[in-house]
Amino acid sequence: MVTRWAVRAARAFDGERFLPGGATVLVEGDRVVGVEAAAFRPADDVPVTEVPGTLLPGLVDCHVHLVSSGAFPGTPGSLEWAGTAAAAAVDEVITGSLRAQVAAGVTSVRDLGDVAYRVLDHRGREGEGLPRVVASGPPITIPLGHCWFLGGDVDPDEPGALHRAVVERAGRGVDLVKVMASGGFLTPGSDQLGAQFDVVPLRRMVEAAHAAGLRVVAHAHSVIGAEVALGAGVDGLEHFTCMAEGATDPPVALLDRVAAAGATVCPTLGNDASRFPPVSAMPPHVLEMLERIGITDRDEHLARAAANSVKLRDHGIRVVSGLDAGAMPAKPHGHLWRSIAELVRGGWPVDEALATATSVAAEDCGVDAGRLAAGRLADLLVVDGDVAADVTALGRPTSVWVGGVAVDLPQS
Ligand SMILES: [Zn+2]
Structure with a gap:
């Protein structure tokens, strides 16, 4: 059975624009299956990871x-x-x-x-x-x-x-x-x-x-x-x-x-x-x-x-x-x-x-990623800080997923 999970951030960029108020991104298998407002509450059996910083496509x-x-x-x-x-x-x-x-x-x-x-x-x-x-x-x-x-x-x-x-x-x-x-x-x-x-x-x-x-x-x-x-x-x-x-x-x-x-x-x-x-x-x-x-x-x-x-x-x-x-x-x-x-x-x-x-x-x-959008590959990135205010925050990754699988980041 494919499990569904979610990641929620108070700041998010969807590949084209910043999403006011952030987002809750739902993932199933290797795909994004939904992009909702940060306040969205998924079903009780869907684990939600709350992340500080900015959530964006890998x-x-x-x-x-x-x-x-x-x-x-x-x-x-x-x-x-x-x-x-x-x-x-x-x-x-x-x-x-x-x-x-x-x-x-x-x-x-x-x-x-x-x-x-x-x-x-x-x-x-x-x-x-x-x-x-x-x-x-x-x-x-x-x-x-x-x-x-x-x-x-x-x-x-x-x-x-x-x-x-x-x-x-x-x-x-x-x-x-x-x-x-x-x-x-x-x-x-x-x-x-x-x-x-x-x-x-x-x-x-x-x-x-x-x-x-x-x-x-x-x-x-x-x-x-x-x-x-x-x-x-x-x-x-x-x-x-x-x-x-x-x-x-x-x-x-x-x-x-x-x-x-x-x-x-x-x-x-x-x-x-x-x-x-x-x-x-x-x-x-x-x-x-x-x-x-x-x-x-x-x-x-x-x-x-x-x-x-x-x-x-x-x-x-x-x-x-x-x-x-x-x-x-x-x-x-x-x-x-x-x-x-x-x-x-x-x-x-x-x-x-x-x-x-x-x-x-x-x-x-020709890669089916690059956007927080339902149907796209769940290649996701979270960085430490507000990218809209300080683009160099991009140089401080805290979480990365490739096709919905979390990547082990080296300890810095
Ligand atoms: Zn070259």
Whole structure:
């Protein structure tokens, strides 16, 4: 017999809006079966857990790299490590990444940087109290292009190669396709300001993915990379840093194009600044790139990136939150709340910022969660404090459920 239980909080966010007076959420099996007012009294045989703080749907991180703990001190090299490590060692890191995510209330993750399809084997571990996983497999890139060391490099000049890359991923059972449309900071020699592919071969690749029922998201740091990816018909743009010589601001015409195309943007905001390497320890290729785009002050640059996120909102672009967890030490797994806090710092209303990591994110990932609503998966989070008044309360989880099963949180 399936038992019914309830959780009650004086503050609640349902994935779209704050519920005045809080809520009593009824759960049966792995689903939410009712969302009532806080004063609602369920039948006598339904146990009710009263929780202080704010009750909300478990968070959804739309951009993670589970194969990397991000823990290599001071260097951005742990993704490279994954490219050469033994499968068992990679599996161990993936499990550790998933544990860190769920302990922080992230109940679904979208992995966009796998190596050797290891992450696919870690889907379906919700029964162990681990997050739901949506995964792209290794990102498609060019020889020696961004993240080539993850094994997804393809020569676009070789006839049929991009098509075969999609067919291989579909055959492996990936949930979506990731392509590197520009270079990136993590890969010396790749060009963040350029485009890795021409629009015609990239469009054929996107069409092949769509024919296989797979969405395509593109890593795009440069304006030109974003333009090529949009021209190719991708469904989502990652980072969308809009870099060009001497600039990191999104051109208005590009924002209009993204909105008209209906593409999702994941701006991968948020860093644990205490884990930034000192400037003196940054690799020369990173310093050179910062100089080319005109960044002299890191804090000022991050503040501007947060402020630019409001332009996405103002243009009606669909935005989801993802930290890029694992990519580097300043982006540890489980710190998605920092992405949401950056949107708020940039000027987003708290409820809309939260939606980018709950209802909107779940929909974008194809996960039947992200809302306190009857029929949805019972992925739930309680945090210590009033999120409406202080969004950083998101960084203080006190209870997490995945599919109605309570997760053991580490004692802090
Ligand atoms: Zn990434």
